[in-house]
Amino acid sequence: MTTESRTAKGAGRTRRDVLKAGAAGVAGTAALSAGFPSIARAADTVRIGYVSPKTGPLAAFAEADEFNVSSVLDAVGGKVQSGGKSLDVEIIVKDSQSNPNRAAEVASELILSDEVHLLCAANTPETTNPVADQAEINEVPCVTTLCPWQPYFFGRGGDPATGFQWTYHYFWGLEDVIAVFLNLWGKLETNKVVGGLFPNDGDGNAWGHPELGFPKPLAGAGYTLIDPGRYQNLSDDFSAQISEFKDAGAEIVTGVVLPPDFTTFWTQAAQQGFRPKAATVGKALLFPVSVEALGDAGHNLSSEIWWSPSHPFTSSITGQSCGELAAAFTAATGKQWSQPVGYGHSLLEVALDVVSRAEDIGDTEAMLASIVATDIATVAGPVSWGAGPVKNVAKMPLVGGQWRRTPEGPFAYDLTITSNETAPNIPTNAGMEAIA
C-alpha cells in the first residue's frame, strides 16, 4: 500500500520533447551511463523528495500536504530559476505509513532510484529522523521540520560538538515549551501544584526527564510537579492518576498526551469531580478536531502554538499572510486550519529557496552550501541556520494560547494566543482565562 504521487506542473513532457532530449543526449551521454533511468530525465528538472505520514496513526499531520504541494507549484508555475536557468520542479511525495522503517525505505528509494536533488521530510520524529539518517548515510542534502529539535538531534545520536554534515532541521525545542507553559500558568491564580501526564514514549520520556525535561524548571519556578510515572499510550483508564492529582490538590494539569488518551482522561476527570483551573498539554490539543471531540469540555484548554492565522509572517512564494494561507486551506479542503498547514508550506518555501540559490543543483556540495547559507522569511517565521542551539538546528518562535468556543462559527473552536512573552512580535488575541 504505497502511496506515491508525482506532481510536476509544467513538466508534462510531450513526445516531441522526449525525442529532442533523446537526440541531444544520445551522442554525448549514452555511452557514459547507458541503462540508468536518469538518462531519460530532462536535465533541467529539479527533483525534490518529500516524505510524510499520509496514512496510519500520524496521518492527521499530513492532511495539508496535498494542498501545500499543489498550491505552491501553482504559484510558481511549476518552474524555479536557478543558476541562470529556468528549471521544472518535480516534487515526489512518498508515504511513510507512520512507520519509521517505512520512512527510511522510501527515503532510500527517493535517493537511489528517483535521484532527488534535495530530500525533505516533516511531521514527528518517526518521520524526520529515519529520513535524515538515510540522507546522512547517502550524503544527500536534507531539510526537515515539525519535530522538536531535541528528539531530532539527540534522538539520532547527534553530538553537539560536531553535529551532522548533510541534514538540517528547523523547529522549536523543549525549553521553549516549558517557558511558554510557565508563562501561561503565571497569568492565573493557582496553588502551583501541577499534575503531569507523561506517557512511556519518546516525547513523554523527554518531557518528564528529571534533568532535561519539565521537573527542574518547574521546581525552579516554585511549582510542585506530581508525576505518577510513565503510563502506556492508549490506556483506557486514568482513575489512578486522577485520584493522585485529587489527593495532591493539583490545580494545573500538563503533559504530552495522545488525543484519545486525553479524551479518556478529561472525561473520567469530569466523572470523578476533578476540575483543574488549567490544563496545558502538548500533542492532544494540536488539531481542532480533537478539541471538538471533547464537546463543551474543550473550552479554555491550553497548549503551545507554533503557527496560527494571526502570526505576522508572509509566504515568500505566494505573498499570502498567515491568515490568507489558513483561509485558502479552508476554502480548498473545507477543513479548519491546523498548525501543520503553515509549517508544511514553509518547508516548500525553504526547499525552493535552497534550489534557487544553488550554483549547480546536480552538485550535492553546492546544494549543501545553499542550505547552510539559507536566510529566508517564511510563513512560519524566519529560517536561518547558524544561531541555533546546535549547528544543524534553527529555532522557530513559539507562543501559547487557549482553545475558545466560537458560537458564531464557522468552526466550533478557535485557538487564541494568550501568551507571547517568548516571541513578542506575535500579537496576543486575548487574556488567559481559568477553566470555569
Added chain:
Amino acid sequence: MEWLDAIIQGILLGGLYALFATGLSLIFGVMRLVNIAHGDLIVLAAFLGLAMVNGTGVHPLLSLIVTVPVMAAIGYALQRGILNLTLGRDILPPLLVTFGLSIIIQNVLLEVFSADTQRLKAGALETASIAIGDQIAIGWFPLIVFLAALGVIAGLQLMLFRTRLGMAFRATSDDHRTAGLMGIDNRHVFALAMALALGVVALAGTFMAIRTNFSPAIGPARLLYAFEAVIIGGLGSLWGTLAGGVILGVAQAIGAKFHPGGQILAGHVAFLIVLVLRPNGLFPRTRDR
C-alpha cells in the same frame, strides 16, 4: 477506599472489553474462525454511527437502531460471500483473508473519513456520575456500558440454550458434518453467527466512540484486549468472556495503582498467568479435537 475505587472502575472497564470480545468469542465458538479484522470492524461500526449522527443529528445511542442491523447485514454478507469460502481443514486461509480485510477496512475508512480523530458526542451523559461517599464516583456512561454487556451476554446465552437457532449453533459447533447430515445448512448458520457477532460489534463500536476518540488506524489496538478477554474466559464461553473482560479491567486498574506504567502490563500479566495455569481458559466450553 482508593483500592475499592480502582476495582470498581476496573470492573466497569471490563464491561467494555467484554463487549469488544463477545463477537470474537461467538464466531470462534461456532466456526473456529479467528477474525483478525475484528478491531477494524469495531472502528467501522463507530464510523457508521458517526455518519448517522452527523447526517441526522440523532443521539449516538439512538443511532444503534440503524447501525446494529446494518452491521449484522454486513456480517451475513461477509460470511456468505467471502469467509465461508476460506473455512476448511487449514486454519491459515481465514487468518490471511481477515488480515487483508483489516488493511482494506483501515484504508477505505482513511479515504472516506480522512485521518481526523473523531468522537460521538453524547452530551451530559459523557461526564454524569453518581457520587458514593466523597471518594468514589461511578460514571453513568461506564455503568450503562457494563449493564449493556451483561444484557447482551445474558441474551446470547438464552438464545444459545433456549432457541432452535441456538441449538443449530451448538450442533454446528460440536460437529458441523453431522449437523449437516441432520439438515442444517452450515453456510447459513455460520453467516447468522457472523451477523449476530457484528450486531454486538456495532454496540461495542458505538460505546467505544462515545468513550474516547477514534480514527481509522486504531482498530488493531482494540483487537488485542478482545483476544485476551476471550482466552482468559475460555474459548466459546460467553460468561467466561465477560469474566475475562472484568479480570483484564481490574488487573489494569490495580496495576495502575502501583504504577501507571504497570497498567497495561498488569492486564497482559494476568492474561499470561491464566494461560499458564489454565491453558484452555477459565471456563472453556469448546475443545478442539
